Amino acid sequence: MHMNEKGLSEKEIFSYLEHVKSEDTDYYKVLSSMCTRPHKIAVEAHRMFIEANLGDLGLFAGAHRLEREVVMMLGELLHAQSVNAQSAETPSGRPGEGSIYGYLTTGGTESNIQAVRGMKNLATAGKKIVGTPNIVIPESAHFSFDKVANMMGIEVKRALLDSEFKVDIVSVKSLIDANTIGLVGIAGTTEFGQIDPIEKLSKLALDNELFLHIDAAFGGFVIPFLENPQPFDFKVPGVTSIAIDPHKMGLSTIPSGALLFRSPSFLDSLRVSTPYLTTKAQFTLTGTRSGASAAATYAVMKHLGREGYRKNVQYCMQLTEKLVKGARKLGFEPLIEPIMNVVALRVPNPDLVREQLLKRFGWNVSITRNPRSLRLVLMPHNTARDIEEFLQDLKKITAEI
Amino acid sequence: MHMNEKGLSEKEIFSYLEHVKSEDTDYYKVLSSMCTRPHKIAVEAHRMFIEANLGDLGLFAGAHRLEREVVMMLGELLHAQSVNAQSAETPSGRPGEGSIYGYLTTGGTESNIQAVRGMKNLATAGKKIVGTPNIVIPESAHFSFDKVANMMGIEVKRALLDSEFKVDIVSVKSLIDANTIGLVGIAGTTEFGQIDPIEKLSKLALDNELFLHIDAAFGGFVIPFLENPQPFDFKVPGVTSIAIDPHKMGLSTIPSGALLFRSPSFLDSLRVSTPYLTTKAQFTLTGTRSGASAAATYAVMKHLGREGYRKNVQYCMQLTEKLVKGARKLGFEPLIEPIMNVVALRVPNPDLVREQLLKRFGWNVSITRNPRSLRLVLMPHNTARDIEEFLQDLKKITAEI
Numbered sequence: 001m002h003m004n005e006k007g008l009s010e011k012e013i014f015s016y017l018e019h020v021k022s023e024d025t026d027y028y029k030v031l032s033s034m035c036t037r038p039h040k041i042a043v044e045a046h047r048m049f050i051e052a053n054l055g056d057l058g059l060f061a062g063a064h065r066l067e068r069e070v071v072m073m074l075g076e077l078l079h080a081q082s083v084n085a086q087s088a089e090t091p092s093g094r095p096g097e098g099s100i101y102g103y104l105t106t107g108g109t110e111s112n113i114q115a116v117r118g119m120k121n122l123a124t125a126g127k128k129i130v131g132t133p134n135i136v137i138p139e140s141a142h143f144s145f146d147k148v149a150n151m152m153g154i155e156v157k158r159a160l161l162d163s164e165f166k167v168d169i170v171s172v173k174s175l176i177d178a179n180t181i182g183l184v185g186i187a188g189t190t191e192f193g194q195i196d197p198i199e200k201l202s203k204l205a206l207d208n209e210l211f212l213h214i215d216a217a218f219g220g221f222v223i224p225f226l227e228n229p230q231p232f233d234f235k236v237p238g239v240t241s242i243a244i245d246p247h248k249m250g251l252s253t254i255p256s257g258a259l260l261f262r263s264p265s266f267l268d269s270l271r272v273s274t275p276y277l278t279t280k281a282q283f284t285l286t287g288t289r290s291g292a293s294a295a296a297t298y299a300v301m302k303h304l305g306r307e308g309y310r311k312n313v314q315y316c317m318q319l320t321e322k323l324v325k326g327a328r329k330l331g332f333e334p335l336i337e338p339i340m341n342v343v344a345l346r347v348p349n350p351d352l353v354r355e356q357l358l359k360r361f362g363w364n365v366s367i368t369r370n371p372r373s374l375r376l377v378l379m380p381h382n383t384a385r386d387i388e389e390f391l392q393d394l395k396k397i398t399a400e401i
Numbered sequence: 402m403h404m405n406e407k408g409l410s411e412k413e414i415f416s417y418l419e420h421v422k423s424e425d426t427d428y429y430k431v432l433s434s435m436c437t438r439p440h441k442i443a444v445e446a447h448r449m450f451i452e453a454n455l456g457d458l459g460l461f462a463g464a465h466r467l468e469r470e471v472v473m474m475l476g477e478l479l480h481a482q483s484v485n486a487q488s489a490e491t492p493s494g495r496p497g498e499g500s501i502y503g504y505l506t507t508g509g510t511e512s513n514i515q516a517v518r519g520m521k522n523l524a525t526a527g528k529k530i531v532g533t534p535n536i537v538i539p540e541s542a543h544f545s546f547d548k549v550a551n552m553m554g555i556e557v558k559r560a561l562l563d564s565e566f567k568v569d570i571v572s573v574k575s576l577i578d579a580n581t582i583g584l585v586g587i588a589g590t591t592e593f594g595q596i597d598p599i600e601k602l603s604k605l606a607l608d609n610e611l612f613l614h615i616d617a618a619f620g621g622f623v624i625p626f627l628e629n630p631q632p633f634d635f636k637v638p639g640v641t642s643i644a645i646d647p648h649k650m651g652l653s654t655i656p657s658g659a660l661l662f663r664s665p666s667f668l669d670s671l672r673v674s675t676p677y678l679t680t681k682a683q684f685t686l687t688g689t690r691s692g693a694s695a696a697a698t699y700a701v702m703k704h705l706g707r708e709g710y711r712k713n714v715q716y717c718m719q720l721t722e723k724l725v726k727g728a729r730k731l732g733f734e735p736l737i738e739p740i741m742n743v744v745a746l747r748v749p750n751p752d753l754v755r756e757q758l759l760k761r762f763g764w765n766v767s768i769t770r771n772p773r774s775l776r777l778v779l780m781p782h783n784t785a786r787d788i789e790e791f792l793q794d795l796k797k798i799t800a801e802i
Contacts, residue, residue, distance in 0.1 A: 003474040007706035010442055017446055017696060023463035024453055024692075030460060032679065035689060037452050041411055045418055047448055050654055051438050052425055059431060059765060062424035073404040106507050106656065107456075109688040117552055144688055146673040151518055153554020190677055247689060253451055254691045255507065255656060272547040276591055276767045276776060278433065287510040287545055288436055288648060290655045291425075295418060305408035364460060366677045375677060 027381040032366040034218050036379040039251040045299035046253045052291025058278020063291030066298045071102045073301050074258050077224055078233035078242055101267045102260035103284055104294055108217030109144035110285045111243030111259040114270060115213040116148050121269035123181035136175045137184040138167035138196055164336050165192045169200045182211035187232035188219020191368040191375060193342025195230050202238030211240045220244030222340045225313035234262055241266060252297040255290060312380055316341035319378040319387055326391040335373055345374040352401055361393040428782040433767040435619050437780040440652040446700035447654045453692025459679020464692030467699045472503045474702050475659050478625055479634040479643055502668045503661035504685055505695055509618030510545035511686045512644030512660040515671060516614040517549050522670035524582035537576045538585040539568035539597055543616060565737050566593045570601045583612035588633035589620020592769040592776055594743025596631050603639030612641045621645030623741045626714035635663055642667060653698040656691060713781055717742035720779040720788055727792040736774055746775040753802055762794040
């Protein structure tokens with residue numbers, strides 16, 4: 001593959017791209033991903049703002065307005081409203097000025113990195129840390145925290161899970177020491193779709209004057225639309241920051257993540273000066289960043305409304321119930337009663353089953369680590385018919401091995 | 402701005418988006434940005450692969466192929482070919498498998514962060530660092546290195562510049578100590594468009610067994626297409642990694658950056674395990690990431706070819722010469738004879754001139770820090786007519802203040 005001296009024609013290029021695209025899944029028979037096809041209106045809005053660069057806000061005042069509006073809508077969704085009302089002072093130049101404090105990230109990993117970076121900056125500025133600062137996260141935390149641990153020069157301690165795969169509060173408590181700066185709770189774990197006991201984590205955080213970051217990258221667009229949502233957001237007093245990904249269950253385009261803070265001081269702690277731009281400071285991890293994503297997220301959130309997202313979650317939960325019911329008929333129990341649209345299924349020899357499902361029938365499923373089980377995410381791109389077909393294929397394979 | 406219970410219609414949303422978009426610049430009268438309108442073919446290819454997630458390579462084999470091909474083309478552009486030929490073993494699962502080692506990032510900031518993270522991981526694994534590891538960067542380095550310094554738990558030392566705003570080798574040398582792990586050189590500084598003496602940095606790096614990262618985020622798509630390109634890439638033996646941004650002079654869509662390594666060990670040092678994906682490891686900073694950008698970059702690179710980029714650079718250099726010539730007629734000298742399409746212009750009271758240019762005539766220009774001068778980037782979105790108009794407006798303003 002070379003860059004030739006002479007360029008190729010559009011026709012030649014798109015004919016090759018069509019061919020290459022046929023190798024992508026298009027999400028058909030995908031039961032392993034927390035992403036899905038973006039909503040049509042998100043794709044159109046993305047296209048419309050394709051050239052907007054949120055790294056240079058002064059040039060893209062329109063895209064910046066959309067970012068602020070999305071951050072406000074997300075803040076409202078996550079019950080940060082009362083916080084705003086309290087903040088009389090809103091220094092200029094902040095992405096979330098006059099509203100929720102936060103910004104649109106490239107996704108959960110950046111949000112988690114930046115939340116921990118904020119903790120570290122505030123904690124080391126505020127109190128005397130003698131050794132290496134540390135944070136306590138659940139054993140179930142996403143692998144992005146391995147990146148945090150590797151980058152940030154802080155220690156990442158992993159608390160045990162209880163029998164329901166929620167973080168064990170006793171274990172968290174036992175790991176807190178003089179150098180602990182913050183805790184992390186997960187609202188929608190990647191493997192089990194479980195929600196940690198956020199209120200208990202909040203109490204621990206408040207008692208020990210620690211930051212509490214909630215990774216709701218997946219759950220943020222699920223939990224608020226469940227019939228009996230568990231508390232996980234800014235309504236819980238100790239929660240200081242939340243990661244939520246519009247490009248997962250928010251049905252927006254990649255890259256669309258968001259990081260929201262309870263307090264402006266948190267965002268301030270991420271400030272670097274930007275001498276040659278139209279603005280004076282930047283709080284984001286990346287420099288140049290997509291305004292198209294802000295427009296896409298704005299469009300899909302306004303178009304669906306709460307009602308649309310509720311329907312979306314109901315649909316996925318119906319598929320989830322259908323799958324669990326069918327699996328039980330085959331004699332396979334889920335590890336936990338699903339809280340959201342993630343199922344961990346106890347099957348014999350899950351690794352072999354996974355391999356066979358892909359090889360023989362084209363199903364993409366994944367595996368939980370401990371215990372090893374079949375992990376299935378029921379997304380808007382799946383259909384009831386898919387689930388029936390999947391159950392038949394699962395039956396065939398498990399009967400033979 | 403609320404997320405309503407009921408969603409709005411497409412028509413309502415796009416009518417609002419049209420209104421908001423009018424607040425963006427569309428790059429008209431923008432002389433301050435290193436980004437530009439993406440090429441039409443990049444936009445179309447981006448749209449075509451909008452749902453592809455390079456964070457889950459097994460599901461998107463097509464988009465992954467495009468990423469590998471882009472990385473190979475970039476490696477070829479940056480003279481990494483000879484390296485490939487030497488690498489007999491190519492362990493599986495690497496983004497750049499069988500070719501150049503690297504991957505597509507969200508842009509220069511991620512590339513710079515990851516390059517330094519790789520240095521840190523390799524250096525601390527290899528030799529005994531007693532104190533805090535440090536890197537030596539030029540005073541002219543982009544502000545993304547402030548983020549590196551803040552995140553990474555390493556010290557960032559800044560070397561002085563010479564009279565031409567290149568990094569001063571004597572200053573770099575004086576800052577190297579037992580804890581130094583790497584050097585950074587800039588090929589196309591943000592403020593002056595200057596190129597550091599990469600061959601001298603290379604000698605220093607080799608003599609002291611240090612990594613040498615080149616930030617060619619802007620210059621990577623300029624320098625190879627200049628009439629007499631200065632050595633800055635893998636042809637220079639000490640260069641271990643390069644950042645290059647297709648979303649700047651590469652005319653691709655946002656987010657399109659790239660990080661290339663001389664050796665696979667570098668990429669390996671960024672590895673984290675990815676238990677629940679279709680692949681086993683991830684080397685990237687972000688998790689979910691845009692396959693659309695890979696397709697966009699592929700399309701524009703193949704469509705333009707070397708000839709197309711050469712014409713693009715020639716066009717920008719002609720605008721640059723026109724601007725400098727016109728400025729000289731007004732009595733304003735550039736701080737250095739432009740190397741690429743960036744001009745730092747010595748005018749009286751540059752901050753006031755900048756303000757007036759925007760306020761009275763709508764020109765977006767920026768300011769260099771030290772010394773303060775008018776900074777102008779001549780991009781493909783600018784025209785010869787724009788430059789004439791700009792010079793007239795500059796004349797009016799400088800005559801009055």
